[in-house]
Amino acid sequence: MTRSQLDLISDLLRSSPLDMGGDVEKMRRVFDETAGSAPLPAGVLTRTTELGGVPAVEVRAGDAAPTDGTLLYLHGGAYAIGSAAGSVGLVSELARRTGATALTVDYRLAPEHPFPAAVDDALAAYRALLDRGVAAGSIAVTGESAGGGLALALLLAIKDAGFPQPSCATVMSPWADLTQSGATIETRAGADPVLTRRALDTRAAGYLAGADPRTPLASPLYADLRGLPPLLIQAGGREVLLDDALRLAAKAALADVPVTLRTFPGAPHVFQAFAPVVDVAAQALDHMAAFINSHAGRES
Template identity: 80%
Template sequence: MTDSQLDHISDLLLNSPLDLGGDVPKMRRVFDEILGSAPLPADVRTRTVELGAVPAVEVRAGATAPAAGTVLYFHGGAYALGSAAAGVGLASEIARRTAATALCVDYRLAPEHPFPAAVDDVLAAYRALLDQGTPAGSVAVVGESAGGGLALALLLAVRDAGLPQPSSATVLSPWTDLTQSGASMTTRADTDPALTRQALATRAADYLAGADPRTPQASPLHADLRGLPPLLIQAGGREILLDDALRLAARAAHADVPVTLRTFPGAPHVFQGFAPVVDEAARALNQVAAFIGDRLRPEGRA
């Protein structure tokens, strides 16, 4: 049953009108329309907020009891597409499973705002949480696709700024290497229904705007990862970014970072977004929730 569900999702992605490397204004509309087409469950509650002058959407789901912590969430879209509002669906699934409040950050997008604007925004949002009195140990960072790379960039910026690290970071199908050097860029090219090397190259050029693609906060795979908090990495077996996840896990382990890697055979890019209808995606998010919950310290306890 799971294989047929994953095949169905892959077919949907393959026949989607989204062209990740296409015209940015048009593809932004398509991206948001696709992600916003499914109605949110009745128990999802949202409101717009600001974190250090950075717009965000606060997401709560399920019980109305005090939140168990905060999930700082970064949407995908290759640094050029996507929005906090479009990320609410997946963020709400994590919020429900963790009983935490999710904050989807509307970081600035390329090409209008190239690197390091997005990194500056998420660092400002994290600083704002700390300035509000939120204990770092009560925060979990989650990002998908480019948002996964951005989550890692945030951890590097937090470390370099001498700030306390969040309790953990979870990255779903992370884009960690803007040099596109992973072997799966070639070996999974015929099986990935969502991404192409050329589309990613187009968006990487927009984001970098001439910056070195090996710059650590642009391509965290090439960073010194020492001192980062525990990482959970999930990736699908069909995606060209598979090696971005595999190599990240190896580099984290060599840097003495606690790391958990989960791969899902037959799964496409960010398949977790289909958790309401795909059993394997729901199981993956249950793993995410367990990982986050085991490490959150809501009251800032050690």
């Protein structure tokens, strides 16, 4: 049943009007309409807020047993598309499973605001949590796709700034290498229903605006990962970014970062967004929530 569910989701994604390399204004509308079309789980409460001057949406699951944890979420969209509001459905699934207060961040998008604007906004949001008295050891950082890459860049920026690291980080299908040099960019090209090299090259150029794509805060795969907190990486077997996840896990292990890698055969890019209707996606989020709750709440 799970494989047939994944096949149906992949077919749905392939027929979607979303073109990640298409006209940015049009694709922003399509992305948010698609992401916001599903109803939220019962009991989910949201409110707009800000963190260090950066707009955000706070998400609480009223039917979950509350914890002291805080989830800082960075949405996907290849650094050019997507929004905090559009991520609320997926974020609410994590909030419901963890009991944490989740904050999804509306970082600035390219090409209007190229690198390092998104990293600066993510760091400002994290610093605002610390300034509010939220213990670093109660914070989990997470994100999907470009937001997964940005979550990793945030950990590096936190290290550079000398701030305490969060309890852990969890990333789904991270875009960690803006050079598109992973083997699966080619070997999974025919299988991936969402991303293409053309789309990734287009969005990388708009985000980088001439910066070196191997700059660590843009492509964390090229960074020194020593000193980062425990890391969970999830990726689908059907996606062109699979090799980003595989190489990232290997590099983290070599840097003595506690790392857990989970791959899901037949799963497309960010399949976790379909948790309400796809069994393996719900299982992936259950595993992510267990990982977060096993680390958040430690002394910082």
